[in-house]
Amino acid sequence: MPSTLSQYLSQRQRLVNEALNRYLPKGSAYPPSIHRAVRYSVMSSGKRIRPILALAACEAVGGDPRQALAAACAIEMIHTYSLIHDDLPSLDDDDYRRGRPSCHKRFGEALAVLAGDALLTRSFEVLAQANGHSAAVHLTVIREIAAAAGTNGMIGGQVVDIEPVRGRQTAQRLRYINTHKTGALIAVSVKTGALLGGAAASQYRRLSRFGERIGLVFQIVDDVLDGDGVARLLGVERAGAQAQQLTQQAVLELAPLGVRAERLRQLASLIATRTA
Amino acid sequence: MPSTLSQYLSQRQRLVNEALNRYLPKGSAYPPSIHRAVRYSVMSSGKRIRPILALAACEAVGGDPRQALAAACAIEMIHTYSLIHDDLPSLDDDDYRRGRPSCHKRFGEALAVLAGDALLTRSFEVLAQANGHSAAVHLTVIREIAAAAGTNGMIGGQVVDIEPVRGRQTAQRLRYINTHKTGALIAVSVKTGALLGGAAASQYRRLSRFGERIGLVFQIVDDVLDGDGVARLLGVERAGAQAQQLTQQAVLELAPLGVRAERLRQLASLIATRTA
Numbered sequence: 001m002p003s004t005l006s007q008y009l010s011q012r013q014r015l016v017n018e019a020l021n022r023y024l025p026k027g028s029a030y031p032p033s034i035h036r037a038v039r040y041s042v043m044s045s046g047k048r049i050r051p052i053l054a055l056a057a058c059e060a061v062g063g064d065p066r067q068a069l070a071a072a073c074a075i076e077m078i079h080t081y082s083l084i085h086d087d088l089p090s091l092d093d094d095d096y097r098r099g100r101p102s103c104h105k106r107f108g109e110a111l112a113v114l115a116g117d118a119l120l121t122r123s124f125e126v127l128a129q130a131n132g133h134s135a136a137v138h139l140t141v142i143r144e145i146a147a148a149a150g151t152n153g154m155i156g157g158q159v160v161d162i163e164p165v166r167g168r169q170t171a172q173r174l175r176y177i178n179t180h181k182t183g184a185l186i187a188v189s190v191k192t193g194a195l196l197g198g199a200a201a202s203q204y205r206r207l208s209r210f211g212e213r214i215g216l217v218f219q220i221v222d223d224v225l226d227g228d229g230v231a232r233l234l235g236v237e238r239a240g241a242q243a244q245q246l247t248q249q250a251v252l253e254l255a256p257l258g259v260r261a262e263r264l265r266q267l268a269s270l271i272a273t274r275t276a
Numbered sequence: 277m278p279s280t281l282s283q284y285l286s287q288r289q290r291l292v293n294e295a296l297n298r299y300l301p302k303g304s305a306y307p308p309s310i311h312r313a314v315r316y317s318v319m320s321s322g323k324r325i326r327p328i329l330a331l332a333a334c335e336a337v338g339g340d341p342r343q344a345l346a347a348a349c350a351i352e353m354i355h356t357y358s359l360i361h362d363d364l365p366s367l368d369d370d371d372y373r374r375g376r377p378s379c380h381k382r383f384g385e386a387l388a389v390l391a392g393d394a395l396l397t398r399s400f401e402v403l404a405q406a407n408g409h410s411a412a413v414h415l416t417v418i419r420e421i422a423a424a425a426g427t428n429g430m431i432g433g434q435v436v437d438i439e440p441v442r443g444r445q446t447a448q449r450l451r452y453i454n455t456h457k458t459g460a461l462i463a464v465s466v467k468t469g470a471l472l473g474g475a476a477a478s479q480y481r482r483l484s485r486f487g488e489r490i491g492l493v494f495q496i497v498d499d500v501l502d503g504d505g506v507a508r509l510l511g512v513e514r515a516g517a518q519a520q521q522l523t524q525q526a527v528l529e530l531a532p533l534g535v536r537a538e539r540l541r542q543l544a545s546l547i548a549t550r551t552a
Contacts, residue, residue: 025427025428029428031435031439034431034432034435038427085389085393090389091386091390110364110366110438113361113364113367114361114434117357117392117393117396118427118431120397121396121431122426124418124422125418125419125422125423125426127418128418128419134411135410135411135412135414135415138411138415139406139415140404142400142418146397146398146400147401150397151307151310151314152305155310155397156306156307156310158390159387159390160307163307
């Protein structure tokens with residue numbers, strides 16, 4: 001653990017950004033408009049939490065983080081596609097994203113729809129590239145990621161989130177949104193890193209539970225920061241206590257992994273205490 | 277060859293429709309709105325040309341068509357997602373599709389965006405399900421299909437098609453649209469069937485060329501029927517002659533496959549002479 005957490009994060013962001021740059025067609029490739037829109041959205045100032053979690057989970061089971069780099073980038077592509085589509089006027093209608101005009105504000109709605117489609121498609125192409133793992137592991141990773149991104153995961157959460165609420169927000173509905181809309185992709189980032197790092201079955205189960213819990217924490221903290229969702233339902237204090245409890249439970253799962261899981265512990269704590 | 281072509285097509289459509297029904301979550305699954313929107317668009321009166329081509333290509337190399345059924349359904353899901361997104365107001369703005377209100381007219385724009393996303397995601401989940409093939413073959417199929425559906429394939433064609441044309445339609449631009457927007461997914465349907473049927477390398481190369489040519493034919497016939505694109509540029513007569521020539525070249529590729537490729541020959545001729 002030679003560097004501080006902030007040095008570690010910068011180094012990992014650089015690693016992920018360089019890899020994303022390699023995995024995406026050049027902005028000059030034909031037809032250039034779509035590649036410019038894709039790159040505008042991906043190569044922004046994102047924190048790269050999901051890919052960094054995947055790399056740290058890979059390390060936590062003794063793998064070389066480069067084994068998980070392609071899949072980590074694919075997950076970031078899926079995250080970015082979901083932001084582009086969520087920002088569309090017919091969904092959340094957000095004009096800004098990460099401090100810049102959102103994709104459709106900059107390139108128009110048609111190209112924003114297609115840029116999201118392009119990223120989702122490209123993510124699976126990258127996931128299917130052989131890179132030293134057994135093909136069977138690749139297929140497992142693809143199935144897990146597709147399930148987490150689909151109607152039983154991220155898309156399902158988004159659907160429930162945009163549905164008009166009849167009557168009061170129920171805790172059950174909010175929990176569905178939190179576990180699915182954001183939690184599923186965070187959780188599968190950890191699982192993916194574990195699978196590609198060669199996790200034993202028991203390590204995989206522990207890291208899966210770790211991922212599910214910090215996925216929930218991530219969304220609860222989002223809600224607290226926005227004064228929304230769980231925070232509105234439970235109040236900021238109880239929501240904060242819930243996030244803290246989940247983080248402790250998550251970190252307990254890492255105990256048998258020892259010092260190799262130290263970065264994952266730090267990331268869990270970072271997710272629980274972030275302020276933006 | 278016990279049945280007429282029309283009996284064969286009905287039987288294959290039924291096979292594909294039953295499988296699609298199995299591969300898609302029930303309309304009652306939570307959250308129901310997205311599954312209803314997905315099923316509304318997929319379970320329509322589509323001709324299922326792409327999946328039927330995949331099954332026929334599988335048979336043409338001596339495979340059992342059921343070996344290609346999951347992948348054939350995945351390709352139909354990708355085709356359907358592309359129709360849902362192309363119909364959106366910001367793209368082609370089509371109110372009707374296959375004689376019914378388009379997905380966004382029936383379910384609203386937000387659900388239509390998400391239904392397209394859901395189908396694209398689900399297609400890769402289905403493709404990654406092990407079903408008797410080697411994992412390596414699955415990965416090759418996923419890479420081929422993702423490439424054909426992405427910015428160097430279908431999405432690329434769609435991007436160029438919606439770009440404002442400066443000056444005259446050039447033959448080069450139209451050829452790009454035709455080979456990419458529709459041609460790429462038709463071509464990869466044939467390739468997928470061949471791969472999953474266990475094609476030898478030389479068979480695969482021949483079927484790839486067959487698929488590329490009939491993909492082009494498909495789009496030229498579309499243009500002739502719509503009085504659009506190539507038909508407007510070359511005139512209906514020259515466009516028709518080009519389609520006929522490409523069909524002949526395509527069918528010649530099938531010669532070494534003998535009688536097992538008879539259905540593919542019939543499908544090529546059907547694509548070249550269809551009137552709707």
